[in-house]
Each structure stands twice: as C-alpha cells, then as structure tokens.
Amino acid sequence: MDTHNFSKEEETIKEENEFNGITKECKQLLISLPKVKGWRTQNLYLFQSFWCQPKEIQAIISSQTHFEAQDSDVIIATVPKSGTTWLKALVFAIISRHRFDLNSKDHPLLRSNPHDLVPFLEYKVYANQQIPTLSNLDSPRFFASHVPYHSLPKTMTKNNSNCKIVYICRNPFDTFASIWHFMKKIRPKYLGPFSLEEAFDMYCKGEIGYGPYWDHMLGYWKESLKSPEKVMFLKYEDLKGDVLVQVRKIGEFFGHPFSPEEEENGVVEEIAKLCSFKSLSDLEINNNGKSILDFDNKGLFRKGEVGDWVNLLSKEMVERLGKIMEEKLHGSGLEFPHVSID
C-alpha cells in the first residue's frame, strides 16, 4: 500500500502528468479502462489485456492504425529488461554488417545507443502524437516494441506479411530484479515510496508495464511454434549461454547467414565482442548519453548476469513466483532453468 500522503501541490502535478499530451479521445478511452497504481507513472491501465502507461497506449493505438509493414522489416519484440539493448545491438550489427564495417571506428554502435538505431514504436516512432512517414527509410527498416504479439500492428502479423520478428524474454526472477533496480533509479519522487514487497506483489499479479509477462511470453512462444519462419523466440539465458550460436541463428533467421569466409575471418566473434556488455557499457555514448524517454543510457547496463535475483528475493517470494510460473507455463513447453534458493 502507498503510505505517502500527497500534498495539494503534488496532487496537481500528478493529475497534470497523467494526461499531459493525451488526446481527448484517448483520455476518454483511458477513463473507461481498469487501472492500478503505476511503477513509474501515476497509473497503469489495462489496455488490450496488458498493463500500460497512458502515453504509450496512445502511441500504440497510433502504430496499430498507421504502421505499414514491409517484408524486409526487422522487428525486435521484447519483455522490458530482458535483454532488449543487447539484442538490438546484435541484430543491427548482424544485418548491417555489409553496410557498416565491424572494425570501423565509425561503426554506428560505437556512436549511438542501440535504442537509437532500433527505435521503439511506442516510445519513439509514434510518441508525442507523431505520425511519421516511414516508407522512404532505407531498407531494411529496424523497429522494436514491448507490446504483446496480439497488439503489434496487424500489417506486421497478418498472414501475408513476410516481415520477421525476433523476440526475447528472460527468466521472470531476473526480469523482476532488473526492473526493480532500474525503477529505483527512475521513479519520480512525487509518486512516493514504493517498497520491494509492494513491487513484487504487483509483479506477481501481472501489474507491470506490458505485463503479465507470462502472457507476453506465451503469446510469442505459441506464435514461434506455429510460424518459426516468422517469429524467432529467444531467452536472455540463451544469449548468455552461447552468444555465437545465437548470432548465427539470428543471421540465418533474417536471411543473412554467415558465409564460410566470414566464419573463417571470425566475423561472428567480432559481432559478439562489439555487442558485449563490456564493450557497450564502456562507450562514452553509453556512459554520458541519453536515449529512450531521456533516461541515462548508463542505467541500461547494470550487471548483465543470470541469477542475480538471489541477492534480492526472500524464500517466500521465490516460492510464490515459482508457483505462478509453474501454473502459467505448465504444458506450454516453455521452460526456464530450475530455480532454487537453497
């Protein structure tokens, strides 16, 4: 429960922030939707079966209305904090490797954060009521989204669309830990205190941006089983396990397999190195620059480890989330490595 008592002035700031930049129609829609307290904004709204913030809902509706997919589009879909930045870097480097020399000091990944090279539909492309012309962008176009599969623009997902989607998620224990640490940094003060217990409780109920994450993962999982040529399903743990194998698979999936000559010249290894936690997090742009929603890029690189949740969650928390995962993922074939706190 939120124990912070808001002053009159703070209440005004809250109200102004909530619908600032939101059209009348969208506001009307928001008012009709179920809502819960937000992690980073005043409220999260239940829109198309997932929880989301007002500004993003408006942008998502706009993307669903206006985005025209092209067969050559490269789409990266992700659960927040599951390795989006890493996957964006890898996919960009793999697909543009004939255009941008991997050894060049001018490689875009050395000068730009991956989020600026592969923009989110909901945070960037259609943000702030923009409806940009995208048809004249160089091919292939790169876009990203955090929305569940069923809420992607229909021109992407319809049967006769050949654009490809690579998806990444992560063990929900680590996703929670990553989000919790990130949120502590960016949560506005006027929203008041937010305890670990409260955040965890909301997470377990699915009340988090783009959550519930089990539904998010299952949506893409089922689609990847049905149409493996259309949706490639990855876990953060797969990339950590053997990034070279995954780089090759991503190349093949997008129709850019590595030639024997490239293999011999170590191109796969070069890409993995360029996109590694160490390389990216050492860059000036990722230490002092900003990208999505004006947040510091530095905050996108914390530890980059598997299993860091053990330093955060109590035994009871592990049991509760473990049960939820078992129940939700049961029978789907989607699994994460066994979790135990002992």
Ligand code: PAP
């Ligand atoms: P986003 O949703 O804000 O874009 P996202 O990139 O999906 O975040 O996830 C951030 C996590 O990926 C962080 O995990 P952590 O909190 O457990 O440390 C971050 O450290 C990790 N990460 C970022 N870049 C890399 C990378 N190149 N290699 C491995 N992990 C990375």
